[in-house]
Amino acid sequence: MSTRFQRRIPEGEDRERLICGDCGFIAYENPKIVVGAVVGEGGRVLLCRRAIEPRRGFWTLPAGYLEMGETVEEGAAREAWEEARAKLALEGILGVYSIARIGQVQVIFRARLAEPGFAPGPESLEVRLFEWGEIPWDEIAFPSVRWALAAWREGRAAVAGNPPEDARGMAGL
Amino acid sequence: MSTRFQRRIPEGEDRERLICGDCGFIAYENPKIVVGAVVGEGGRVLLCRRAIEPRRGFWTLPAGYLEMGETVEEGAAREAWEEARAKLALEGILGVYSIARIGQVQVIFRARLAEPGFAPGPESLEVRLFEWGEIPWDEIAFPSVRWALAAWREGRAAVAGNPPEDARGMAGL
Numbered sequence: 255m256s257t258r259f260q261r262r263i264p265e266g267e268d269r270e271r272l273i274c275g276d277c278g279f280i281a282y283e284n285p286k287i288v289v290g291a292v293v294g295e296g297g298r299v300l301l302c303r304r305a306i307e308p309r310r311g312f313w314t315l316p317a318g319y320l321e322m323g324e325t326v327e328e329g330a331a332r333e334a335w336e337e338a339r340a341k342l343a344l345e346g347i348l349g350v351y352s353i354a355r356i357g358q359v360q361v362i363f364r365a366r367l368a369e370p371g372f373a374p375g376p377e378s379l380e381v382r383l384f385e386w387g388e389i390p391w392d393e394i395a396f397p398s399v400r401w402a403l404a405a406w407r408e409g410r411a412a413v414a415g416n417p418p419e420d421a422r423g424m425a426g427l
Numbered sequence: 428m429s430t431r432f433q434r435r436i437p438e439g440e441d442r443e444r445l446i447c448g449d450c451g452f453i454a455y456e457n458p459k460i461v462v463g464a465v466v467g468e469g470g471r472v473l474l475c476r477r478a479i480e481p482r483r484g485f486w487t488l489p490a491g492y493l494e495m496g497e498t499v500e501e502g503a504a505r506e507a508w509e510e511a512r513a514k515l516a517l518e519g520i521l522g523v524y525s526i527a528r529i530g531q532v533q534v535i536f537r538a539r540l541a542e543p544g545f546a547p548g549p550e551s552l553e554v555r556l557f558e559w560g561e562i563p564w565d566e567i568a569f570p571s572v573r574w575a576l577a578a579w580r581e582g583r584a585a586v587a588g589n590p591p592e593d594a595r596g597m598a599g600l
Binding site: 320 | 450528
């Protein structure tokens with residue numbers, strides 16, 4: 255981040271923005287969209303072991319930032335290809351999770367493999383299918399991965415938001 | 428937009444970004460999240476007539492850009508207050524629509540009024556409840572408003588994505 259940027263309230267707005275002291279460019283910081291999928295295959299779920307920080311070596315869903323010009327469906331399919339060399343058939347949205355602290359909204363799909371086969375992409379050390387009882391809960395990269403897996407397991411018909419605070423504590427989510 | 432910004436591919440990335448030729452600041456352009464709600468009240472739906480461009484004078488849902496530090500639920504409630512002076516009780520996500528051409532993802536909730544009363548906020552000329560048969564379809568601001576109203580009317584249990592291209596044509600969506 256350039257040191258030329260300062261936080262101040264632009265004229266006509268009601269909150270601080272990041273503004274270049276030199277040229278006046280306003281670098282609006284907007285929440286970012288993460289898209290991903292819980293990919294089920296015969297009762298097992300596909301997880302990727304992260305090759306990159308943060309949480310290198312921990313297990314996660316194939317997921318990443320939505321790019322400009324993509325639909326959420328296209329983004330989720332692209333990420334599954336990039337991280338797990340998997341071709342997905344999407345089956346609807348499983349959850350929409352807000353991680354407000356870091357300005358992130360995650361749109362997670364339920365999916366299955368459209369074609370057999372998967373393999374680690376450059377950002378994954380390993381990709382494999384886990385039976386529910388085999389999932390390494392202590393080595394899951396992010397809480398939202400646990401939320402999505404729980405929603406998948408419950409087979410919820412309607413889309414889930416963040417779990418209630420109580421449920422998070424009780425289920426170790 | 429400052430003329431100092433140029434489009435080029437930063438080292439280690441795979442697509443063009445907007446980079447300041449002066450200081451190297453990369454202004455990542457990410458898709459933006461719009462949050463809003465179809466607010467039902469005794470079979471009627473609440474719409475706002477826009478006081479601002481684009482589409483000034485046309486009818487829309489209470490909706491707007493999610494801000495940093497908000498959950499999608501908080502953002503949808505804030506927008507309903509800002510645009511319609513309405514306090515919402517949210518009832519789950521109705522649809523997640525991607526407007527890829529303009530880099531927008533809309534998360535639209537089903538809601539009802541948590542307290543009686545509503546009134547135009549500064550960005551609305553008028554706010555009112557419409558019976559389904561009264562909705563001014565020719566004066567709706569954006570196609571996604573029609574998609575969300577159609578999903579609300581159908582009372583879909585599961586979350587909707589963009590309607591199929593065919594359905595959009597057939598239903599005039």
